[in-house]
Amino acid sequence: MSPTPVPNSTTPFWRTELHELDSHRTTPDLPSDCDIVIIGAGFAGAALAYYLYDDNPSPPSVVILEAREACSGATGRNGGHMKPDVYYQVPKYIKKYGVKAAVDVARFEASQVQAFKALVEKEKIDCDFVLTRACDATLDPDLARDTHHAFTELQKSGVANLKDVFYAYGKDAEQLSGVKGALSCFTFTAGHVWPYKMVLHLLRTAVNKGANLQTHTPVTRISDTELPDGRWLVETERGSIKAKKILLATNGYTAHLAPQFRDKIVPVRGICSRITVPKDRPVPFLPYTYSIRHGVGMYDYLIPRPDGSIIVGGAKPKFWHDRSQWYNVTDDSKLIEPAVPHFDGLMQRTFKGWETSGAKTDRVWTGIMGWTSDFMPYVGDIPGKPNQMILAGFSGHGMPLILLSAKAIVQMIRKGSKFEETGIPEIFRATEERLKSTENEILGSNSQPKL
Ligand SMILES: Cc1cc2nc3c(=O)[nH]c(=O)nc-3n(C[C@H](O)[C@H](O)[C@H](O)COP(=O)(O)OP(=O)(O)OC[C@H]3O[C@@H](n4cnc5c(N)ncnc54)[C@H](O)[C@@H]3O)c2cc1C
Numbered sequence: 001m002s003p004t005p006v007p008n009s010t011t012p013f014w015r016t017e018l019h020e021l022d023s024h025r026t027t028p029d030l031p032s033d034c035d036i037v038i039i040g041a042g043f044a045g046a047a048l049a050y051y052l053y054d055d056n057p058s059p060p061s062v063v064i065l066e067a068r069e070a071c072s073g074a075t076g077r078n079g080g081h082m083k084p085d086v087y088y089q090v091p092k093y094i095k096k097y098g099v100k101a102a103v104d105v106a107r108f109e110a111s112q113v114q115a116f117k118a119l120v121e122k123e124k125i126d127c128d129f130v131l132t133r134a135c136d137a138t139l140d141p142d143l144a145r146d147t148h149h150a151f152t153e154l155q156k157s158g159v160a161n162l163k164d165v166f167y168a169y170g171k172d173a174e175q176l177s178g179v180k181g182a183l184s185c186f187t188f189t190a191g192h193v194w195p196y197k198m199v200l201h202l203l204r205t206a207v208n209k210g211a212n213l214q215t216h217t218p219v220t221r222i223s224d225t226e227l228p229d230g231r232w233l234v235e236t237e238r239g240s241i242k243a244k245k246i247l248l249a250t251n252g253y254t255a256h257l258a259p260q261f262r263d264k265i266v267p268v269r270g271i272c273s274r275i276t277v278p279k280d281r282p283v284p285f286l287p288y289t290y291s292i293r294h295g296v297g298m299y300d301y302l303i304p305r306p307d308g309s310i311i312v313g314g315a316k317p318k319f320w321h322d323r324s325q326w327y328n329v330t331d332d333s334k335l336i337e338p339a340v341p342h343f344d345g346l347m348q349r350t351f352k353g354w355e356t357s358g359a360k361t362d363r364v365w366t367g368i369m370g371w372t373s374d375f376m377p378y379v380g381d382i383p384g385k386p387n388q389m390i391l392a393g394f395s396g397h398g399m400p401l402i403l404l405s406a407k408a409i410v411q412m413i414r415k416g417s418k419f420e421e422t423g424i425p426e427i428f429r430a431t432e433e434r435l436k437s438t439e440n441e442i443l444g445s446n447s448q449p450k451l
Pocket residue numbers: 004005039040041042043044045065066067068069070071072073074075076077078079080081082083217218219220249250251252253254256257269270271272301313366367368369391392393394395396397398399400402
């Protein structure tokens with residue numbers, strides 16, 4: 001049996017200012033039945049709940065079951081970086097899935113940043129959202145050369161929309177990026193956000209409109225088959241709920257409730273930190289968010305926050321060789337010790353102008369991602385389980401994928417739209433074929449997730 005979220009998780013910076021709904025239970029007891037149970041109150045679960053109630057005069061009855069506190073999973077412990085992949089993996093996807101599928105994914109990701117900005121403005125969400133540009137800077141000569149060839153081929157082919165991508169290769173890259181030793185850099189539109197505040201705002205909105213949020217309520221089991229009346233039985237230690245529909249937003253923990261996702265959505269532990277500059281010193285200006293590529297699949301990524309602190313994740317060169325630190329790991333109560341010192345002096349080592357900043361590590365935490373064996377999320381109907389749907393498996397890259405995927409799932413529920421009518425890339429569909437596949441790109445020699 002795959003494990004559920006552990007208690008006593010490390011405290012991320014994002015969870016140092018807790019919302020009134022953090023440990024909320026809308027009713028003292030669980031209702032005995034409802035129309036829709038959402039399992040998981042991270043970005044995916046909250047966005048599903050938000051759209052189920054948005055502009056809906058006759059909403060279904062919705063219960064959100066969350067194992068720990070609201071937004072205490074990956075969303076509450078991530079890097080806050082909303083960086084669509086508009087070029088990097090496109091050549092790989094063209095080879096594997098064809099031009100249309102690859103271009104669809106890039107388009108879908110790029111559209112999320114603007115959709116997110118529109119949502120923040122519409123709902124007046126206080127979540128430090130910043131629309132900016134991401135800068136991918138490559139330090140490794142082999143990777144810089146390979147990326148250069150792949151990108152120039154992509155440009156020549158004319159199939160991808162690269163209008164927003166600026167690229168510099170060679171001598172100008174260091175000056176343009178501000179990254180010491182950068183051999184190439186790309187910039188393009190991206191965003192960053194305080195993810196916990198954003199999710200809690202969405203949950204608040206849904207609860208105000210009638211959603212029943214039940215935190216500290218791990219789901220222990222979903223019935224193997226439907227009850228005679230067609231509903232599913234959702235079991236928890238606090239009682240059971242009969243539901244017409246189940247939405248799994250359980251990320252890296254999905255296989256616990258849906259064993260067909262074992263080895264398909266794998267819990268992968270990551271690490272993040274907050275770096276601060278002493279109050280009596282000026283914070284050097286950082287114009288972009290960054291991904292610093294040290295080699296294939298080896299990176300740090302960071303966002304400069306409005307308060308002058310930096311949120312940095314990655315540190316993979318320090319621990320990725322030791323699979324026991326990250327693969328199939330659900331324990332976010334412990335740090336990845338070999339990675340912790342990596343954050344000390346990172347800003348000074350990496351950026352021009354930061355040498356005398358005095359920047360130091362303020363806090364380090366871990367979190368559990370849901371990496372899929374083909375690096376594509378699972379979105380939509382679960383094969384063989386009528387009225388069960390999934391929105392999970394974002395492979396450490398959920399921020400530019402979840403919002404419009406959730407909106408599309410709700411469109412399927414509320415309007416009866418077919419998957420192919422929603423705009424979700426076809427290769428995100430949860431198919432029997434994907435579940436049967438034995439491929440595991442996570443452990444492949446060329447494993448390269450997006451950040
Ligand atoms: C350290 C780290 C850094 C990251 N940095 C970035 C980044 O900068 N940019 C980016 O795009 N992505 C990043 N990610 C990935 C991103 O956070 C995820 O893709 C995204 O948050 C997934 O959202 P979710 O709602 O699917 O999952 P989660 O936020 O993990 O939510 C799932 C919820 O389901 C609950 N749950 C699970 N099982 C059960 C059960 N049986 N019963 C009840 N509840 C259950 C969990 O407790 C959890 O709250 C990072 C992730 C980590 C861990």
